[in-house]
Amino acid sequence: MILVAVDAGGTRTRASIVQNSFESTGVGLAGRGNPVSGGADAAFAEIAAAIGRAAAAAGVSLAEVDAVTLASAGGAAFEEGFLAQALAGIGITAPCARKGDLAALFASGTHETSGYSLVAGTGATAVRIVGNVEVQTIDGLGWLLGDTGSGFWIGHQVARAVASALDGRTSTSMVGPALEVLGIEPDLALRASRPVASHELIRVVYTQSPFVLAALAPVAFLDDHDEVSSGIVEAAAHGLAQAVIDVHSDDVQGPLVLGGGVMAGQPRLRERTMAALTAAGLSLPVIDAADGLVGASVLGLRDAGVTVDAAAFETVRSATAAQLVRATAR
């Protein structure tokens, strides 16, 4: 049996060929595989590239593939008909099962089939998983409607705090680093009753996409003695913890799998989120997962009728990690 597992994300796409039941025999990497911003054709081109590279590494032909499991945000980001046709176009006629990215992340962290996952990347989402499937989603509503505690949210709070500090309303050590990230001179001379740097901040922010604000997120973690930035980190951690609390159900015990770039890259955010969960009386085993590639493989194996227990999970995990090292080195 030859399975193709794909984790198609907003930044990168990873594909793995899973053979001999549990072992990954090749991993392929490519760019943004999420159709939301660039469209389905561009996203599928990256997915096809990742699959092609994984197959080449494993030495298998795409015509031999028995099943495809595609994990992506929202679970149904591609139209079903589009996917079947696009896969046929690269020589895969096997069925394709679509999975939610948070269900795949969860299955990347544990062999259990029920529990929770929390992602804090550019966005922020918490889900409850029962029987491998997302049964409730909290937040993940995007930068305008939600995503409290996400990279965008933190960067946005940094920008507002810095703008307020330039108005002379507060004092924060974030002003210098934030202006540097945005390429603005720290000129505090007044022009039209407001510092020049404030005029520049307004100009830079409103002439670019709001998403540039996500680049300011790391500034919140530079100085843990700064009250304003610590307040932002604490509010982000509380927002993320609240998403887990709100998605929690007493009848689902399973572990909490954590993922996403901000959560993985900022240990203080992870620590404060865990502290907020503990303070709220919620104690769950916590596992970190890099992405949904292992999970897509696990979910694909389960769809094929294979039982993935703790030992089998460990085989999938370690084989995928080994292939990932090779793919990254290529």
Place this chain on the structure above:
Amino acid sequence: MILVAVDAGGTRTRASIVQNSFESTGVGLAGRGNPVSGGADAAFAEIAAAIGRAAAAAGVSLAEVDAVTLASAGGAAFEEGFLAQALAGIGITAPCARKGDLAALFASGTHETSGYSLVAGTGATAVRIVGNVEVQTIDGLGWLLGDTGSGFWIGHQVARAVASALDGRTSTSMVGPALEVLGIEPDLALRASRPVASHELIRVVYTQSPFVLAALAPVAFLDDHDEVSSGIVEAAAHGLAQAVIDVHSDDVQGPLVLGGGVMAGQPRLRERTMAALTAAGLSLPVIDAADGLVGASVLGLRDAGVTVDAAAFETVRSATAAQLVRATAR
């Protein structure tokens, strides 16, 4: 002496011809006179239209004009050279003095020359005025960087609260009215572990300009027994009051002039803002002003060396109001 006073705003432009020292002898109305979004040429076309209508109402020729006073956001939204040339193009060779919109709003409310103004419209700004001029500006940083308590800010909070309620995290009576404003069916059936109305909210919000959220501001004021919406109104009022507190200086006693569409249209916001100021120990005489047209006239008269005391201010105010009634009826 013939003065032209113009209040050029983001929604509408008003011009007044001031003669015989204090009396407005004609008012003209036109559309958006702010060059920020549509460019200088389009904005000046509206200004020219308003001036032309005012002059026609007053029965004066533009060649007779002795001075122009133009109030607009930022004070220097048009390049000086552009304005002189554009005014010459419509037959006005007299000098043009540019004023900040909040300085003009202040002078629309009082004959005093120092004090404060607070605007809560689509944006939110507080300024301290000394000797007719804005000497400090707090907020007015726009929808991404600030404007706490503004119409956009309130509408944005409504959208986030409604999205959260659709996630089942909170309960608020705003859900129905907000979905209605956005033209979304209140369908709570689940699709991909989230209500259909939630998917629709995401689709509508992210396929339109973020500014559509300002249309949700009135929803926050519908039910003063709803905890979530009352919390938004209270936070807006505190944000607006804080802007006044932060711009306040003990050596400037003058009155606080209030303006802007949300402040004028939502009495509860005004009441809660005043309550927050009182709670913070700040007690200022408060005056409401519709816009900066009277103020632009007052500032123009002062620039011409005329003393505008309480009695003269009242003459300018009542004459402008009378001409405005005629202009609106035309």
